[in-house]
Every structure is written in C-alpha cells, then in structure tokens.
Amino acid sequence: MSNRRTFDVELDELKQDILRMASLVEQSIYKAMESLFTQDPLIAKEVITRDDIIDRLRYEIENNCIRLIATQQPMARDLRVIVTGIKILLNLERMGDHAVDIARAAMCVCGRMPSRPMDRIPEMARIVQQMVKDGLDAYVHGDVEKARAMCAMDDEVDDIYNLLFHDLISYMEDNPDTIPCVVYLLVVVRRLERLADRATNIGEDVVYLVTGEWEELN
Amino acid sequence: MANKITVRNLNLFYGDTQALREVDLDIEQQQISALIGPSGCGKSTFLRVLNRMNDLIEGVRVDGQVLLDDEDVHGPEVDVVHLRKRVGMVFQRPNPFPMSVYDNVAYGPRIHGLKNKRRLDEIVENSLRDAALWEEVHDRLFRSALGLSGGQQQRLCIARLLAVEPEVLLMDEPSSALDPISTLKIEELLQELKKNYTIVIVTHNMQQAARVSDVTAFFLNGEIVESGKTDTLFTRPKDKRTEDYITGRFG
Numbered sequence: 001m002s003n004r005r006t007f008d009v010e011l012d013e014l015k016q017d018i019l020r021m022a023s024l025v026e027q028s029i030y031k032a033m034e035s036l037f038t039q040d041p042l043i044a045k046e047v048i049t050r051d052d053i054i055d056r057l058r059y060e061i062e063n064n065c066i067r068l069i070a071t072q073q074p075m076a077r078d079l080r081v082i083v084t085g086i087k088i089l090l091n092l093e094r095m096g097d098h099a100v101d102i103a104r105a106a107m108c109v110c111g112r113m114p115s116r117p118m119d120r121i122p123e124m125a126r127i128v129q130q131m132v133k134d135g136l137d138a139y140v141h142g143d144v145e146k147a148r149a150m151c152a153m154d155d156e157v158d159d160i161y162n163l164l165f166h167d168l169i170s171y172m173e174d175n176p177d178t179i180p181c182v183v184y185l186l187v188v189v190r191r192l193e194r195l196a197d198r199a200t201n202i203g204e205d206v207v208y209l210v211t212g213e214w215e216e217l218n
Numbered sequence: 219m220a221n222k223i224t225v226r227n228l229n230l231f232y233g234d235t236q237a238l239r240e241v242d243l244d245i246e247q248q249q250i251s252a253l254i255g256p257s258g259c260g261k262s263t264f265l266r267v268l269n270r271m272n273d274l275i276e277g278v279r280v281d282g283q284v285l286l287d288d289e290d291v292h293g294p295e296v297d298v299v300h301l302r303k304r305v306g307m308v309f310q311r312p313n314p315f316p317m318s319v320y321d322n323v324a325y326g327p328r329i330h331g332l333k334n335k336r337r338l339d340e341i342v343e344n345s346l347r348d349a350a351l352w353e354e355v356h357d358r359l360f361r362s363a364l365g366l367s368g369g370q371q372q373r374l375c376i377a378r379l380l381a382v383e384p385e386v387l388l389m390d391e392p393s394s395a396l397d398p399i400s401t402l403k404i405e406e407l408l409q410e411l412k413k414n415y416t417i418v419i420v421t422h423n424m425q426q427a428a429r430v431s432d433v434t435a436f437f438l439n440g441e442i443v444e445s446g447k448t449d450t451l452f453t454r455p456k457d458k459r460t461e462d463y464i465t466g467r468f469g
Contacts, residue, residue, distance in 0.1 A: 075424060075465050078465050079452075
C-alpha cells in the first residue's frame with residue numbers, strides 16, 4: 001500500500017484535467033472541419049469562442065503542475081508524468097489555435113467554396129482526427145506501441161498535404177477568380193498538417209512518459 | 219574515470235545477522251557517490267567498511283574485497299590508522315573537540331608528528347579555506363569551537379579532516395542536523411571538494427542525493443538494488459523497488 005495517497009490522488013486529478021482539456025480540443029477540431037464542410041459560420045464562431053476556455057484551462061492545469069513540482073518534488077515516473085503533462089498541455093493549446101485558424105478560414109470561404117479542390121480534405125481531416133484520438137488514447141493507457149503507430153500515420157498526412165498543396169496552386173492558376181477563396185483552403189490544409197505534427201509530439205511525450213527515453217518519431 | 223574504491227562480493231555479518239550481501243560497487247575518483255535507502259538497509263554499515271570503522275564493533279565479520287586504489291583495505295599489512303587518514307569520515311552530528319578552532323584543525327597534523335608552527339598555521343588556514351569557513355572564523359581562531367553554529371561546526375569537522383590530507387571523504391548524513399542554509403553551504407562545499415577528493419555520502423534526503431551526487435547507489439535489505447548515474451536513477455530508474463523508494467511509496 002502506498003504511503004502517499006494525497007499525491008497519487010493529485011496526479012490522477014491532473015490526468016483527468018488534461019483529458020478534459022483534450023476532449024475540448026478534439027471537439028474544436030471536429031467542429032472546425034464541420035464548419036468548413038457545411039459552410040456554417042455559427043459553428044465556426046463556436047470554435048473561436050471555445051478557444052478562450054481551452055487557453056484558460058491550459059494555464060490553470062499548468063499552474064497546478066508547477067505547484068506539484070514545488071510541493072512534491074517529484075522523482076522518476078512522477079516527474080515524467082508532470083513534465084509530459086506540461087508539454088501535452090502546450091501541444092493541446094496550440095491544436096486549439098490551429099482549429100481556430102481553420103474555423104476562421106471556413107468563415108472566409110463561406111458560400112464561395114469551389115467543390116473540386118475539396119476532394120481530399122475530408123480524408124486528410126479524418127486521418128488527422130484519428131491521430132489526435134490515438135495519441136490521447138496512448139496517453140491514457142501509457143501505450144507506447146499505439147503512440148508509435150499513430151506517429152507513423154504522419155507520413156500519410158504529409159503526402160496528402162503535398163498533393164493538395166500542388167492541386168490547390170494549379171487550381172488557382174487555372175481559375176484565378178477563385179484565388180481569394182482557395183488561399184484559405186491552403187491555410188486549412190497547412191493547419192491540418194500542423195495538427196498531425198502536434199499529435200506526433202504527443203506521441204513522443206507518451207513514449208518518454210513510459211520509457212524515460214526521448215524518441216524522434218517523425 | 220578511474221575507480222578510487224572497488225568493492226566486490228562484500229558480505230558483512232554482525233554476529234549471526236547478515237547486514238550486507240554480495241555488494242559490488244565502483245566508487246570513481248573525484249566523483250560524489252550517494253548511498254540512499256531506508257533505515258537499516260546497510261548504507262551506513264557499507265560506508266564504515268570503507269575505512270574499517272566497523273572494526274570497532276564487536277562480532278563483525280567481513281568477507282569480500284574492498285580495494286582502495288589497488289590495495290585491499292582488509293589486507294594484513296594495512297595500517298588502520300594510515301587507512302583512516304587516507305579515508306576520513308564526517309558524521310551526522312558535528313563533533314568538534316572541546317578546544318579552540320585552531321587546535322581542532324591542527325589536531326590531526328600534530329598527532330602525525332608535525333610541530334613546526336609556521337607549517338601548522340598554513341595547514342590550518344588552508345584547511346579552513348577549503349572548508350569554506352576561513353572568512354567566518356579567521357578572527358576567532360583561538361576561541362572555543364563549541365561557540366560556532368552547527369553548520370560552522372560541521373564545516374570545522376570537514377576542515378579537521380582535510381588537514382591530514384585525505385584522499386576519500388566519507389560523509390554519514392552530514393547535513394541532516396543542519397538548517398537549510400547550512401545544508402546548502404555544505405552542498406556547495408561538496409562541489410568544490412570533489413575537484414580534489416573522492417566523496418561518498420549517505421543521505422536520507424533524496425533531493426540532496428539528486429542535487430549533489432554524480433552516482434547513486436540504492437540499498438535495500440543489505441543489497442544494492444540499483445546503482446548508476448544520478449541523473450538516470452532519479453528520472454528513469456530500472457528497478458521497480460528503486461522507483462517505489464525514490465517516489466516515496468515506501469521507506
């Protein structure tokens with residue numbers, strides 16, 4: 001039986017807090033894409049408003065991490081739980097920002113969306129959302145294999161990104177009147193690509209949390 | 219880094235009770251090695267083996283090898299007084315002699331036959347400087363050491379040790395009886411001393427071990443469960459028992 005119930009409870013609460021924030025971020029990404037696909041500015045606005053809550057949560061939870069370091073002077077896995085917690089918080093907060101950028105882009109293209117260059121964006125979004133979900137699952141269960149498999153999906157995202165990027169450029173060359181709209185799609189795919197990178201960072205954090213070793217996973 | 223002390227297959231018995239079991243440890247030159255573990259795990263016993271302080275306890279039996287440089291400290295030709303000059307010890311509670319600051323530091327060299335006043339003055343000043351105490355006591359060298367604060371007394375004990383030019387400093391919880399400022403001074407001092415000496419420190423304070431040492435060995439029930447670089451041991455210990463101990467799950 002552990003001598004340190006209070007600290008164990010606090011570490012457990014920290015994990016729950018991080019997951020609560022992660023769930024908001026996942027919803028933001030989902031809604032941001034939804035606002036683009038449905039061309040609904042109200043959903044986009046919801047994502048932008050929600051971001052304040054995410055930012056506030058990040059600082060609240062991060063302060064709690066700092067308090068735990070100062071008061072508990074954690075060692076070994078405890079230390080890794082808190083340090084990776086801080087890093088995951090940062091990544092989540094930035095993911096929230098990317099979702100906001102996508103939502104803003106969606107508002108800018110509202111009603112003017114050309115259909116063809118959209119083709120592969122849903123596919124890219126689906127993979128990115130799966131990566132985010134798998135990264136968080138790997139964190140919850142301390143699952144190194146899942147973290148590694150998730151990070152490997154980043155290559156696929158990069159490939160689609162490169163294809164889409166060129167597609168969108170040539171589409172603009174062929175249809176100059178669509179440029180004011182399609183440049184925002186470039187923002188969307190770029191942000192999706194960055195979201196996958198952030199998910200990869202979380203995967204690396206999970207590996208460190210479990211093994212104590214840093215592994216470059218993409 | 220070369221080994222200053224090499225311990226192999228060390229077993230120690232107090233009568234029928236075995237206090238150390240098959241202990242292997244390399245203590246590197248000019249490094250600080252910390253010994254951690256719960257009370258009664260054998261770490262202080264181990265420390266006392268290194269300069270044969272256990273010889274003073276009746277019924278102690280030791281087997282295995284303890285090499286200082288390449289010489290076995292239990293060898294028949296070893297002069298124990300000379301050994302303890304080379305491998306000195308600082309204890310948990312500062313124990314200055316009831317005499318002046320000067321005489322405390324000059325005590326060792328005098329015992330070893332040094333009479334030259336100027337040479338003694340030099341040794342006293344250098345030892346006090348090396349123990350980071352000179353500035354605080356240079357104007358009260360001939361007053362009683364018992365009037366110093368606890369932290370100053372502990373540094374005086376370190377100066378007294380340095381005066382006989384040891385090679386290894388053994389420290390048994392040297393700051394556990396001191397306030398945080400004095401503790402910090404001792405810890406800073408250790409970083410200076412390790413440039414010239416090999417240091418082995420027993421501590422119950424995990425943060426202290428993590429802060430000051432290069433290498434840490436975790437003792438449990440008379441055995442070394444895990445030893446290695448301090449940075450690694452405190453961030454990613456290999457053995458679950460080490461993890462449980464340093465994170466406060468037992469002990």
